Structures are given as structure tokens and as C-alpha cells.
Amino acid sequence: MPKQTIRLTAAEFLEGLKALQSDAEQKKIQRYFKSGEGEYSQGDQFIGVRMGQVFQLAKEMMDMPLAQIEKLLESPIHEARVGAVSIMDFQARSKKTPESRRKELYELYLRRHDRINNWDLVDRSAQYVVGGYLYDKPRAVLYKLARSKNIWERRTAIVATSYFLKHRDRADTFKIAEMLLKDKEDLIHKAAGGWVRQAGKGDRDQLLAFLGKHAATMPRTFLRYAIEHLSASQKAHYMGLKNA
Template identity: 45%
Template structure:
């Protein structure tokens, strides 16, 4: 019997597994008991290799992508997301809507920071670039950490175009978020916003440095002049 595309992609990925790299990745992505990636399983495949598989299978249909997103293997889920990213590049409005609907229906499977960061700006951010942004604020209200990170990191698509308002609005919403992964995401997006408008970032930081978790603040001011950065951290 002829193999399905899901089976072909899965077989390709399984053939690329690297047990030594797998051990490194499982530690790096915090898969231990009580950690944010608890129970996730890795094949030990580097992102550029996974991206290559995704590009070869960018015509995969939605059913195949859904199956891949349900995989127990981290890199196979990443492959599904990278296929979606490839599809978004030339998608019409109808296909974009399908891709975003699928993505948002499976955010529990987009369950580590790299999966979010390599897909949310292109898929959710790309879709919303010329549309109302209410969806971001709905994700921000979710109790799921990954929904929150998707909301924040999706603003990278807008930031690149000099559209900074949603990044700052969400940064305020998340300023007291309990998880360090969100502190890093917010700080990262603020830093990127600062590359487009440094005075605005400086004003935000000076208004809110006392409330910002230290990690968030450090990320946000990473590109400030050294003396200024040190002075702000001392204030904190």
C-alpha cells in the first residue's frame, strides 16, 4: 500500500534522529519533572534540517499537518509548523484563514517557546498585519502560557513594519505575568520595538522599570548604552 504523506514525512524525520543531540535538547528545553517542557520528547534534529524537510513537503494538506501537530515528537510538530509558515508565504485570504484556524485550534501542541517563536510571527502576526488585532488580546487572556507567548511574539510581524502599539499594549498586560518565559518574550519584543523607536522604549522603561521583572527589564534594555543600562538596573 502506498504511504500517506504523513507517513513519508514521519519516516524522513525518524531517519534523521540523533540520540546524542536528543539528550542535549531535552535538557535545554526543560523536559524534566516540574519544568515547563515536562514530558516532551525529542529526536535530536536541528532546526535547519527540520526546515529542509518542511520545504520539501510544503504542499502537504491540512489533514497531514493536523496529524503532524499531534505527534509526540517535538521536531515533527515543528515540521508541521514550518510547513504552515511556508504555506503562508503565498496563501490567499481563504488559505490564510484556514491556517490560522488550525494553528489556534492546536496551541496546546505548540507547547514550547521555540515552536511559538518560529511560527507565531509568520502565521498569526502575518495574518493580522492588515486586520483588527482583537485575537491577540483574546490570547492574552488565556490561562495557557503558550497562548500568551503567541500573542506577544506575534507582534514581531508588526514591529518589523514600525507598528509598535500592540507590542506596548501587550507588554503592559503581561508586566506581572508569573512565568519567566513571558518575561523573556516581553523583553525581547520591547527590545525589538526599541530598535525602531528608541525614545519610546526609553520612556516606557523609565515609567515602568520598578514593575518589570528583572529578566524582562534586562532583555528590554540590552541594546541601551552600557552606562545607561547599568544605571537603570541599579534603580531596579
């Protein structure tokens, strides 16, 4: 019997999600993503599909046309938007993807950032869709995003630089992290501190210089994430600067 052909549409993806839905998983996801009143995921709809299953479904449908990806992004269901950005990520990573499609994916990401509206959606796709596209191009857009009033656009600015770090290109990570030092959002402190830490793996001296300049005034969460891989004595030193 011939294998059934998968229709690469948003509607087909949503049908696939519904077949994987679990009430128990829904409760876990709602707690994990803080979807209560006043929390950052308030109003988002979680139907209860494990992320590994969402990623697998996205991989099976990674050739979805751009217009259908955008339809998927428009869904109120969180797992559907995870699927959309995962498909974008798979396409951006593929060596078979032409530059013209990479540009379209990048432009879709920025144009529909209103639907890429949670930390996991940014982290799942910004590295390759945004950072990968900008690697050999001017990066002024990242600095514009870092100044945005939108928390998720600011997170994209720092997360996208992780692609550069793979190529030992660390300058933008430190510069954008410096722009985010006075950010009021904990989810930005975690991201900026984490990516500074990653940059420091490749250039410890640059990390220590950054900490020497900013440890006393940076947000505590930012600092804790940035110093995570340092020695106990170094951690104590920089936390001491913060507490002085």
C-alpha cells in the first residue's frame, strides 16, 4: 500500500497536533510557561503536546510553503507556533535552502514577530533564521531590536548572536548584552547573562573585562548567569562587587 502523502498545510499540522494532545501534558505545560493571570504567557493557549513531538511533526513537514508557515504562526495555540518556528529553523539550517528562501524566512520572522511572542519561540528559531541570515551582512537590525519596547524583540537581539559565537565572532554578543544591562525583565537578564557566558567560553579575558566593568551594577540574575562557569573564587569576587 503506498505511503500516504502529507499535505504541507497549517491545517494538516494542526490536525497532527490534536492527535498528540494530552490533558496531563497540558497541565504541566501551563505551569511551566506561567500562563496564569499577570504572568508572561497569560492568554496563550496550550493544548498539551510534548515539545519533542511538536519538533518531530515539524521535521516531517519542514518543506511547508511560507504562506502556510505564516498561517501556522497566526494560530492562538502555542504548540502550533512552536511548530511554525521549528519549520523555519529546519529550513534555515538546511544546506539545501537557497539564499532567497533564507531571506524570506528572515523577513517573515521580523514581520510577524507579534506571533513569535514567548521565550521558547525566540530561542527555537532566532539563532539560524535571524543570526544565520545576518552573519555575512550588516547587523544594525539587531541593535534596533535591542532598543525595542517589546521584550521578545529584545530577546531576539541577543539570542541571534549565538550563531556568530559558533564562528568565534563575539563582539556583537558583548555589545548587545551591554545595551541590555538596564533592562527591567528577568527573561532578558537570563538570556543576556547566558549568552555572555557562552561568549566567555571562547574568550575568557573579554568576559572578565566585561564583568570587571559591569558586575557591580548589572542585575543579579544577569550576573549569576554570566559567572556560572567561573571558579568558586571568581564567582565570590564578582558577587562581592555586586554586594559592595
